[in-house]
Amino acid sequence: MPFNRSQGGRQVPQTLDAVAVRTWCSLALEALGKAREEIDAINVYPVADGDTGTNLYLTVESAVQAVEAVFTAHGTVTGAEPSVPALADTVRAMAHGALIGARGNSGTILAQLLRGMAQVLSGPAADAEALRRALRRAAESAYQAVAHPVEGTVLTVATAAAEAAEQTRGDAAAVVRAAYEGARTALDLTPGQLAVLGRAGVVDAGGRGLVAVLGALVEAVSGEAVAVHRRRPPAPLPAGDDCPADEWADAVQEGGPAFEVIYLLEADDAAVARLRRRLDGLGDSLVVVGGDGLWNVHVHVDDPGAAVEAGVEAGRPYRIRITHFAADRLAPPRERAQRAVVAVVPGEGLAGLCAEAGATTVLARPGEPPASGELAEAIRRAHAREVVLLPNDADLRHTAAAAAEQVRAEGVRVALIPTRAAVQGIAALAVHEPERRFDEDVVAMTSAAGATRYGELTVAERQSWTMAGICQAGDVLGLIDGDVVVIGSDLTAAARTVLDRMLAAGGEMVTLVLGEEAPAGLAEYLEAHVRESHLAVDTVTYDGGRQSSPLLIGVE
Known part of the structure; x- marks a missing residue:
């Protein structure tokens, strides 16, 4: 296997293996962190809300966390033996992390680009041919995910990267560098392809972010950092499309939907196909990415309730985020x-x-x-x-x-x-x-x-050693200040024991936060127990809704 110069004290193989994917994610996050404000500033399409750089950063940060979790879990399983996870497992984790953490139109499309690559990459390492196929699959799957693709956007940049890679006959390092250069060239042409970019005198923000991600891929595979992208002046607009520069914002903002709706969705393919058709009739900027039962849905609408309702009919939506564009774009800057x-x-x-x-x-x-x-x-x-x-x-x-x-x-x-x-x-x-x-x-x-001690009642997911002994999956665990002190079978009884132990050291106020999985009557039972067994101690109860634990306890 050919090697390039060392990077961070290791030799860099000119292929894409699991370690290189991990490095790629880290370098991409670093690059987007440096470019975030610049990308936010040029964000004018599809909505001039100035958050594309931030959304891309948060999407890649989620991918980084997922990849790190795979490496950590692999090390736990294999013990002291020096080994790394498989390439396929690593790229799937990267794509899954990006999917569940995708933000905005640009982040959602990037998640699909990574998913497309993950569908192709396998084996111990990806060579030049595998990378060519992966970049092509990425571009094609991103186009398929967008309801109405528009040229002059990140889709155009991704396609140019794939085409440049296919025309290169060198090794893996040469392929990814060609993809990067092809993307840079395509990015510089976007102001001439999309009128709103030309009016603002900027390149596409999502495409700019993809160029940063591809630059990180070049460094991960070859060990050689790429030059920071510097845009050439935008291509001239076709006759009749020009307008005064100070009017571009009005042109962008006029007539668009007022809300951005994003949610994760558990649903089958047939239900998602119906959802696409329904959401396409409700708004624009529709992007649905994912597969295998888990999807990330992004759409701009005037009726966010209808968009969420459509998701409920299709399956189980969660992590729902609704952003009101009109307030952000049209309201005067508010004082800090x-x-x-x-x-x-x-x-x-x-x-x-x-x-x-x-x-x-x-x-x-x-x-x-x-x-x-x-x-x-x-x-x-x-x-x-x-x-x-x-x-x-x-x-x-x-x-x-x-x-x-x-x-x-x-x-x-x-x-x-x-x-x-x-x-x-x-x-x-x-x-x-x-x-x-x-x-x-x-x-x-x-x-x-x-001054507040904290307790928690939860249910064990697997057999494990604890400070209170060995627990089995399904056991009720009572924790005080993060340590397991009670193992039982009945949540109400375990909660009473935890509460008594916490109050044994004194206290004036008990706070109970009940999750939706807490048994009926638990709050009333514990409040009565405190009144009877711990005089002069007040109790306040809150509804925690869907949370990680059936019961949280605080003692002040």
């Missing part, structure tokens, strides 16, 4: 607030509760923790000079710290309070006073969170 709170919450019920308290919320669904880019966007969305960040999960500490650093570099003062559970976040929010000095408010919120 002095202070805001951003809180990660494990369920819809707590999201509503924290929002009522004035916090900007980020929903962490079971098995789907938010990425640092998502937290950073939530901090920006809070639109304040000072922001208090409540991760409410011990495992999110490093992710939250990375998000805080990103936004601090933009001039926002961010304080990270290391809350390890949602009930600690509730306690911190309860003492939040925006009128106080920032440092004093942070100290008070930190003290309230630190």
Whole structure:
């Protein structure tokens, strides 16, 4: 196997193997991080909402997390033996991660491009011919995913990359470099293919992002970094299409749907085919990507409820995101607030509760923790000079710290309070006073969170060793401050035991957050038990909705 120069202390094979895919994802995320603001700034099609760079970054960040999880799991299974996962497993993880984390029109299309590549790549490593076929399949599947393809967009750039790769007879490194150069050339031509780009004097933002991703692929395969893309002046518009530069925004915004709707959908192929037809009649910018029972649906509509209802009829939609374009595009810039709170919450019920308290919320669904880019966007969305960040999960500490650093570099003062559970976040929010000095408010919120012990009732998914002994799949586990202290068969009995142990050290207030899987009457039973067994202790109960645990407990 031919090798190129070393990269990061390792020799770089001029093929695409699992390690190269991992490197590609990391380099692509780094490249998009550097280009994010530039890409956001040139985002004028299909909607001038200035978020294409951010959406691409969040999509690739999700792909990176999925690939890292495969490497971690593979190492756990194989023990101390030095080995890596198979190429097919790695590229499937990359594509799946991009699918479930896809944001916006551009991120959804990128997810389909990666899925197309994953459908072709297999074996221990992909050679030049495999990469040619993968790039062609990527471009074709992306076109098929878009209801009404438009030239001068990322689709055009992807096709040009595939064509350039097919015309190159060199090794894998030569193929991916040709694809990159073909994409760069096509990107420079997009202002002459799509009038709105020519009016704004910009290239297609999604295509610009794809060029960054392909540049990362070149470096991952060859070990040689590519030059940062610098666009040539846009091609002239055809006669009659020109308009004054200061009118391009009005041309983009006029007449488009008011909402962007995105959701993941579990459904079969026949149901998705019907869904495509229905959504195509409701709006535009329709992109449906995925397969094998899991899809990512993206559409721009005036009636978001109808778009979600169509998903319910097709299967099970979840991770639903609705963005109101009209408010973002047409409202005058609003003044920054002095202070805001951003809180990660494990369920819809707590999201509503924290929002009522004035916090900007980020929903962490079971098995789907938010990425640092998502937290950073939530901090920006809070639109304040000072922001208090409540991760409410011990495992999110490093992710939250990375998000805080990103936004601090933009001039926002961010304080990270290391809350390890949602009930600690509730306690911190309860003492939040925006009128106080920032440092004093942070100290008070930190003290309230630190004075709150947290418990959790959950169900074991597999046999495992715990501090309380060996549990079996289906056992009820009671945790205090993250450690298993009770293993039982009845959730109500285990909850009572956990609550008694937590109150044995004293307490004045009990907070109960019930998930939708909590047994009926649990809250009333525990409230009565506290009244009878622990005098002078108050209890407050919240509906957590769909969350990772049937019951969360806080004791202050």
